[in-house]
Amino acid sequence: MKKILSITLTLAATLSGTSTAQSAGTLTVITHDSFDVDRKLVTAFETANHVKVRFIKGGDAGEMLNKLILTKAAPLADAVYGLDNTLLPRAQAAGILAPYTSPAIAGVPAAYRQGPLLNTVDVGYVALNYDRAAFQKTGLKLPATLRELSEPQYARLTVVESPATSSTGAAFYLATVQELGQDGAVAWWRTARANGMKVTRGWSQAYNEDFSLYGGRYPIVLSYASSPAAEVAYSKEKLTASPTANLFLPGSTFVQLEGAAVLKGSRQPVLARKFVDFMLSGAVQADFPTRMWVYPAVGGVKLDPVWKFSQKPDVKLAPTSLLTRSQALTDLWVTQVLRK
Numbered sequence: 001m002k003k004i005l006s007i008t009l010t011l012a013a014t015l016s017g018t019s020t021a022q023s024a025g026t027l028t029v030i031t032h033d034s035f036d037v038d039r040k041l042v043t044a045f046e047t048a049n050h051v052k053v054r055f056i057k058g059g060d061a062g063e064m065l066n067k068l069i070l071t072k073a074a075p076l077a078d079a080v081y082g083l084d085n086t087l088l089p090r091a092q093a094a095g096i097l098a099p100y101t102s103p104a105i106a107g108v109p110a111a112y113r114q115g116p117l118l119n120t121v122d123v124g125y126v127a128l129n130y131d132r133a134a135f136q137k138t139g140l141k142l143p144a145t146l147r148e149l150s151e152p153q154y155a156r157l158t159v160v161e162s163p164a165t166s167s168t169g170a171a172f173y174l175a176t177v178q179e180l181g182q183d184g185a186v187a188w189w190r191t192a193r194a195n196g197m198k199v200t201r202g203w204s205q206a207y208n209e210d211f212s213l214y215g216g217r218y219p220i221v222l223s224y225a226s227s228p229a230a231e232v233a234y235s236k237e238k239l240t241a242s243p244t245a246n247l248f249l250p251g252s253t254f255v256q257l258e259g260a261a262v263l264k265g266s267r268q269p270v271l272a273r274k275f276v277d278f279m280l281s282g283a284v285q286a287d288f289p290t291r292m293w294v295y296p297a298v299g300g301v302k303l304d305p306v307w308k309f310s311q312k313p314d315v316k317l318a319p320t321s322l323l324t325r326s327q328a329l330t331d332l333w334v335t336q337v338l339r340k
Helices: 005-016 039-049 061-070 088-094 103-107 132-138 167-180 182-194 203-210 227-234 269-279 282-287 305-309 326-338
Strands: 026-031 052-057 079-084 119-131 158-161 198-200 220-224 244-247 254-263
Touching: 026 061, 026 269, 039 052, 039 269, 039 282, 061 079, 061 088, 061 167, 079 088, 079 167, 079 269, 088 326, 103 119, 119 132, 119 167, 119 227, 119 269, 158 167, 158 203, 167 182, 167 220, 167 254, 167 326, 182 326, 198 203, 203 220, 227 244, 227 305, 254 269
Parallel strands: 026 052, 026 079, 158 198, 158 220
Antiparallel strands: 079 254, 119 220, 119 244, 119 254
16 A cells, blocks of 8 residues: 655665666666565565665556556566556556566465466555545535545545556546446546546545645545555554544445566566565565555465554455456546546
């Protein structure tokens, strides 16, 4: 889960500074902006493999994929982390990934495996959140359906991410397509936007700038079902309840599978494969939940007690028939929603 941008940006900048030039002893990894892992773990990987790891921030996941496609003739990196099940079909069609199946994928439930191009590293539940205090202040009843959410009294209170640039936004969009059908989803988005729903480029802007909990004007935000737990964990005060809660409207939640992969044309393919293994190692899997607020993909990892403030929605994985249409559906959204 993408959380506390200042922390992740600081880490990414620090990691980027560990090596400034590509060399035989450098492994370059591109990630979305919210990537965060314990620096000690990265150092241990570097020591074990006699390599320096250079991290590149690629923007939100959708932006990162666009960059990788545009530069595939001269790849920006050796490995990538942060592509998900909504973006994999585009990455596959563009031919930017080299096949590699980590031996550690055996620890990932079969239902979460995505084939040899993308090794699932973590699992998140994209979901709407709301600011409890903001709603208590207004006395407004929470919406119960997507249709209600698109009406002016709620649309003006809602900020979501763009399906064209954000994997979170893409996940929400596909959820609405699954719930309402292609034409129904386009109509819903057009109505919601016309009635005041804000669409941002990425998660960080939506959550850290526009969400009312952080000084914005929108008390409903598209984030993750684990976000309420993250709020408790990062609070300076000891909380017994989260200031935010999930809004599991039917047709609004989505199971997101993020993964790591080797980029085609990598100058360090052996090390890139080792990095994929590293991301599925027990130490990194245990480190993820309270850093990026996603569930580890490998089974049996114990979660911190603060995860009791998170919730798992009752939602199934999106069908392949929907995921393989993600690019065409995104193009449709751009022409029929964004440009209207």
